[in-house]
Amino acid sequence: MQLGFMKRESLKEKPADESKLGFGRIFTDYMVMMKRDKKRGWYYAAIEPFEDLRLSPAALVLHYAQEVFEGLKAYYTEDGRILLFRPWENMKRMALSAARLSMVPFDGEFLLNSIYELVKLEKDWIPKAPGTSLYIRPTYIGVDPFVGVAAAEEYLLYVILSPVGAYYPRGLEPVDIFVESNYVRTVRGGTGTTKAGANYAISLLAGEEAHKKGFSQVLWLDGVEKTYVEEVGSMNIFFKIGGEIITPSLQGSILPGVTRDSILRLARDMGIPVCERRISIYEIEEAQENGKLEEVFGSGTAAVVSPVGRLIWGDKTITVGDGNMGKATRVFYDTITGIQYGRIADKYGWTHELRL
Ligand code: COI
Numbered sequence: 056m057q058l059g060f061m062k063r064e065s066l067k068e069k070p071a072d073e074s075k076l077g078f079g080r081i082f083t084d085y086m087v088m089m090k091r092d093k094k095r096g097w098y099y100a101a102i103e104p105f106e107d108l109r110l111s112p113a114a115l116v117l118h119y120a121q122e123v124f125e126g127l128k129a130y131y132t133e134d135g136r137i138l139l140f141r142p143w144e145n146m147k148r149m150a151l152s153a154a155r156l157s158m159v160p161f162d163g164e165f166l167l168n169s170i171y172e173l174v175k176l177e178k179d180w181i182p183k184a185p186g187t188s189l190y191i192r193p194t195y196i197g198v199d200p201f202v203g204v205a206a207a208e209e210y211l212l213y214v215i216l217s218p219v220g221a222y223y224p225r226g227l228e229p230v231d232i233f234v235e236s237n238y239v240r241t242v243r244g245g246t247g248t249t250k251a252g253a254n255y256a257i258s259l260l261a262g263e264e265a266h267k268k269g270f271s272q273v274l275w276l277d278g279v280e281k282t283y284v285e286e287v288g289s290m291n292i293f294f295k296i297g298g299e300i301i302t303p304s305l306q307g308s309i310l311p312g313v314t315r316d317s318i319l320r321l322a323r324d325m326g327i328p329v330c331e332r333r334i335s336i337y338e339i340e341e342a343q344e345n346g347k348l349e350e351v352f353g354s355g356t357a358a359v360v361s362p363v364g365r366l367i368w369g370d371k372t373i374t375v376g377d378g379n380m381g382k383a384t385r386v387f388y389d390t391i392t393g394i395q396y397g398r399i400a401d402k403y404g405w406t407h408e409l410r411l
Pocket of ligand 1: 126289354355356357358
C-alpha cells in the first residue's frame with residue numbers, strides 16, 4: 056500500500072500562545088486515514104485534511120464500542136531535532152488491543168511510517184515552549200453499518216495530532232486521590248490491559264464523583280477483592296516504601312504503560328530496588344503508619360508522572376511522605392523528559408529522530 060496525499064485549500068491558524076495549549080482541544084491541518092473492507096482488505100491510506108468523519112448512524116463502533124486508540128508524543132529538542140519516544144511500543148500495544156476487541160490486524164510498520172510522514176508534514180505545529188509537545192492519537196474503529204453484535208469487517212484507522220501542554224492543570228503538585236471501593240475499572244480477563252476507549256468511558260462516573268468530593272482522581276482497586284491496587288485515574292501507579300519502588304505487576308487487568316516500563320528500567324539501572332507485585336491498600340496504610348510510605352505517583356504518556364499527596368480511603372487519610380513531590384519521582388520525571396527532549400543522552404535507544 057502507498058500513502059497518498061490530499062492537500063487542503065488553506066491552513067489553520069496555529070496557536071499564538073504556547074503557554075495556554077492545555078490538552079487535546081486543538082488539532083493540526085492533516086490526519087492519516089486508512090480504510091479496510093472485506094472485499095479489498097486495506098485498500099486506502101493517505102494523509103488527508105483533518106475533517107469530520109462521515110459514518111452511518113448504524114456504524115458498529117457507535118453501538119458496541121469496537122474502538123482502540125494509542126497516545127504518544129513528538130518533541131522538539133532545543134537544537135531543533137524532532138524525537139518520538141518508543142513509538143514502536145505503541146504500535147505493538149495497539150495490535151494487542153485490536154486483537155482483544157476482535158478487530159482485524161493492521162500493518163504496524165506501515166502505520167508507524169505514516170505517523171512519521173504526518174509529523175514531518177506538520178512539524179510547524181510542534182510547540183517549542185518548555186513542557187509542550189505534539190500529542191499523536193492513532194484511533195481504530197469498526198464502522199460497518201450493522202447493529203447486530205459482531206466484529207466489524209469495515210474499519211477506519213486514523214491518526215490525529217494535537218499540540219499540547221500539561222495534561223493536569225496542577226502539573227507536578229501532589230494531588231489528593233480517592234480510594235475507590237465501589238466502582239471497578241476492569242477485572243482480570245477483561246479489557247484493562249488494552250487501550251479500548253470503553254475502559255475510559257466506564258471510569259468517568261467514579262472520576263466525576265471523586266471530583267465532586269474535591270479529589271483529583273480515583274485509586275482503582277482490583278475488581279474481585281477490592282484490596283489490591285491497580286491504577287490511578289488513567290495512569291499506572293508507583294509506590295516508594297522503605298527505599299523500594301513497587302508497582303502492581305501486570306497480571307491481566309493493568310495497562311502495560313510505556314512510561315511504566317521506562318521507569319522500571321531506569322530504577323533498575325540507577326540501582327534503586329524495584330519490585331513488580333501485588334500490593335494491597337492495607338499494606339500501604341501500614342507503611343504509612345510505620346513511617347515508610349515515602350512516595351506515590353502515577354505514570355503515563357500524557358503527564359509523565361503525577362505525584363500523589365494523600366490517599367483518602369473511607370474515613371482514613373493516608374499521607375504520603377512530607378506532602379511534597381518525592382526525590383525519586385523527580386528523578387524519573389527529569390530523566391524521562393530529559394531523554395524525550397534530547398537533553399539527556401538516550402543510552403536505551405528509546406527515541407526515534409525524524410529525518411527531515
Ligand atoms: C496517559 O497518557 O496517561 C493516558 O492514558 C491519558 C490519555 C488517555 C489522555
